[in-house]
Amino acid sequence: MVRRKLLILIAAAGAAVLADGCRSRRPPVLRVAHIYEPLAGPVYAAGLRWLEGIAEQFRQNHPDFTVRFEQVQWNKIDSKSMTDFRAGVGHDVVMSSPQMMPQHFLTGDLLDLSPFLRHWPPGAVEDFAWSPSWRACTSGPVCLGIPTGVHARVVIYRRDYFQDAGLDPDRPPATLDALLEAAKKLTRDTNGDGKTDVWGLGLYMGPERATIELYFAPLLWHFGGDLWDPVTQQASFADAAGVRAAEWLRDCVHVHKVTPPTAMGGKYDGVFEAFMRGELAMAWGWGNYWNVELEAKGWTRGLHPAAPGGQAVKVGVMLTPTREGAQFSNCWTVSIHKLCPHPDKAFAFIETMLKPENLDHYADAGLPARRSMWERPQFDNDWYRTWRQAAERGRPMPPTPHFNHLADSVAVALQEIVLKQADPAQTLQRYQDEFNRRYAKP
Amino acid sequence: MRNPKRSLPARVVASPQWLFLPALLFLALFWVAPIGPGILISCQEPVAGTAMLEWAGLANYRLLLTEKTFRTNAALTLWYLLGVVGFSTPVAYLAALAIAGRKRGTGAIRALFLLPWVVPPVVSALIFRGLADPQVGPLAAFYQWLSGNPDLIPLHHPFWAMVHVIVHSVWRSVPVLTLFLAAGLTTVPDELYEAAEVDGAGAWQRFRLITLPLTRSHLATGLLLISAFTLQDAETIYAMTGGGPGHDTEVLAVRLFREAFAQGQLHVAAAIGTLLLAAGVALMAFYLILFRRAESAS
Structure with a gap:
């Protein structure tokens, strides 16, 4: 009996030594959590290929490391980083969203990058620091993320539809009223079956964050309101400006009938899909991350990727006709998780990503993150001048750590207002009160 | 042979309830x-x-119980549960009566009946989302005909979105309930039906006076199971409607999921989970009472 126990003990010790040996021989791993959605079109696949190229470059300089990708849905990556931090589960490099930075600051799941940035050559930080997303990622000396690009939104329109409706495609509407008038002219029943086939203005008011970021907030800012008060930490979207914004959006569907009722649900990508199918004459909230599809369809030529002499063929873009600064812009930022065991290697990976020659090919970067890249000749045309203006005029979402809940509250209120014809003032107030009761400072 | 009294401590022998200890430990552990x-x-x-949490007492519960949205979530959960149970039971009885007995081909039909149950919930939810597509979905066309509104977009409509969610859950629940009821039907002696027929009882009377009382325990067990699944069902609703439009299909399990994973409010999600647990226990007690009554009646 004793001999048997002894044998088991020796076998267990041997197995432990063997396991330890295997572990020590395994190369250290750099975990890169990035956005990926296999069903969401070619941009994600291109992003993955780009990251694999970055990993290859990184491995050449750090042969002792292997890179492992962790794929997360775009709207879950920030919350995953935070919940994993609370659960003690670490990552190394993490893609992050500027609008979620206040929550990251509060949770403490991301590492301060400023000690690494101090070693950058003069002017390198300034090359990134122009964008609203950079501002969203920094608080005093602390920096939690570096922009990989700029995501701006404009109103895209079909030039041929403009011509058919007697509108000048070279002079798109510049005010909200003009936009609405143009949308009415562009809304058409092309086959005479009594149903609208081409809608004048595509919008989105579904459950995703785009509803607050691209539609409600720009209108609210335009009418002089704000989403959230940083001093009292109270939501303020139910004021008179918020009510006007909600009414404007509601009226597009019910009164002017220029926006399809499908705008109330599904995904934000539905705006893109409907425009590409030719069902929308104008699409508000068009993101530069969709531009690559315009090129594939031949609607632009030599613009994506940008080349000197590129031109828009079938489409045009205009700035969102809200007042200056009443637009949203963001991007994907890149950060280091607090539970990363080798932050120097993680930052080396980030530096590889941010090389100008690499950022050039990042499909999801959208527009150049580095100011110096904008000076290249391929960006010297009307198309990119509009995009650059949209990027510079953009502002981040309010720095509430409960932004997801704020976005949900606004989306749900809007859906009740549009779908149930609920009173805008009362509905917005109810959701604002629920938000404030939970999060506002006493 | 060993004397059990010798191997057990005297205290245990004097108080045999100590023998429950291993079972209690097992329960405590799992x-x-x-x-x-x-x-x-x-x-x-x-x-x-x-990453720390601090004691907050009942604050999370107070927050939820005084919130209108939470009351809406609770009411929707009740509606969802009643809808699923209410529609599943008659359909399952009809199906069970059809497949009970040893008729030719019933074995294959039983296997087919289980198909909705073996399809992964999220997959079936996505299929049902497609069926409610206003352009191509046959169920959408049916809802449009039923509502008299040819432009109806079911998943954007507060009432029809909930109906669709219930229809999907009924589709998933009926097979399980059918199996339980079919098993119950095999225990009912044929002589009872024959005697009832001789006495001139109609089909409805035979069902009400023989089938229902004698399969009540099977019904209670089946209902307990599908009620528990329905109460906990977050993924299918989330995949189909995301809880919308507005909050109109956001039952408590979906709210819990959103709080935990979309908003990172694990403590609030835990409070919802505890309240759901309490509701589940209450429901279990109700079904057990039903079961006991059925036992004593039979």
């Missing part, structure tokens, strides 16, 4: 242990800037 931390988290809230 039942209370995972639930305990959840209840504990529901009484805590996060400390800003850290």
Whole structure:
């Protein structure tokens, strides 16, 4: 009996030594959590290929490391980083969203990058620091993320539809009223079956964050309101400006009938899909991350990727006709998780990503993150001048750590207002009160 | 042969309830242990800037119970549960009566009946989302005909979105309930039906006076099972409607999912989970009473 126990003990010790040996021989791993959605079109696949190229470059300089990708849905990556931090589960490099930075600051799941940035050559930080997303990622000396690009939104329109409706495609509407008038002219029943086939203005008011970021907030800012008060930490979207914004959006569907009722649900990508199918004459909230599809369809030529002499063929873009600064812009930022065991290697990976020659090919970067890249000749045309203006005029979402809940509250209120014809003032107030009761400072 | 009295301590022999100890330990380990931390988290809230939680007492419960949206979530959960149970039961009885007995081909039909149950929930939810597509979905066309509104977009409509969610859940629940009821039907002696027929009882009377009382225990067990699944069902609704439009299909399980994974409010999600647990226990007690009554009646 004793001999048997002894044998088991020796076998267990041997197995432990063997396991330890295997572990020590395994190369250290750099975990890169990035956005990926296999069903969401070619941009994600291109992003993955780009990251694999970055990993290859990184491995050449750090042969002792292997890179492992962790794929997360775009709207879950920030919350995953935070919940994993609370659960003690670490990552190394993490893609992050500027609008979620206040929550990251509060949770403490991301590492301060400023000690690494101090070693950058003069002017390198300034090359990134122009964008609203950079501002969203920094608080005093602390920096939690570096922009990989700029995501701006404009109103895209079909030039041929403009011509058919007697509108000048070279002079798109510049005010909200003009936009609405143009949308009415562009809304058409092309086959005479009594149903609208081409809608004048595509919008989105579904459950995703785009509803607050691209539609409600720009209108609210335009009418002089704000989403959230940083001093009292109270939501303020139910004021008179918020009510006007909600009414404007509601009226597009019910009164002017220029926006399809499908705008109330599904995904934000539905705006893109409907425009590409030719069902929308104008699409508000068009993101530069969709531009690559315009090129594939031949609607632009030599613009994506940008080349000197590129031109828009079938489409045009205009700035969102809200007042200056009443637009949203963001991007994907890149950060280091607090539970990363080798932050120097993680930052080396980030530096590889941010090389100008690499950022050039990042499909999801959208527009150049580095100011110096904008000076290249391929960006010297009307198309990119509009995009650059949209990027510079953009502002981040309010720095509430409960932004997801704020976005949900606004989306749900809007859906009740549009779908149930609920009173805008009362509905917005109810959701604002629920938000404030939970999060506002006493 | 060993004398059991010798091997057991005198104290245990004097009080045989000690023999329950291993079972109690087992229960504590597998039942209370995972639930305990959840209840504990529901009484805590996060400390800003850290991964720590601090004691908050019943604050999370107070917050929820005084919130209108939470009351809407609770009402929708009840509606969802009643809808699923209410529609599943008659359909399952009809199906069970059809497949009970040893007729030719019933074995294959039983296997087919289980198909909705073996399809992964999210997959079936996505299929049903497609069926409610206003352009191509046959169920959407049916809802449009039923509502008299040819432009109806079911998943954007507060009432029809909930109906669609219930229809999907009924589709998933009926096979399980059918199996339970079919098993119950095989225990009912044929002589009872023959005697009832001789006495001139109609089909409805035979069902009401023989089938229903004698399969009540099977019904209670089946209902307990599908009710528990329905109460916990977050993924299918989330995949189909995301809880929308507005909050109109956001039952408590979906709210819990959103709080935990979309908003990172694990403590609030834990409070919802605890309340759902309490509702589940209450429901279990109700079905057990039903079961006992059925037992004593038979």
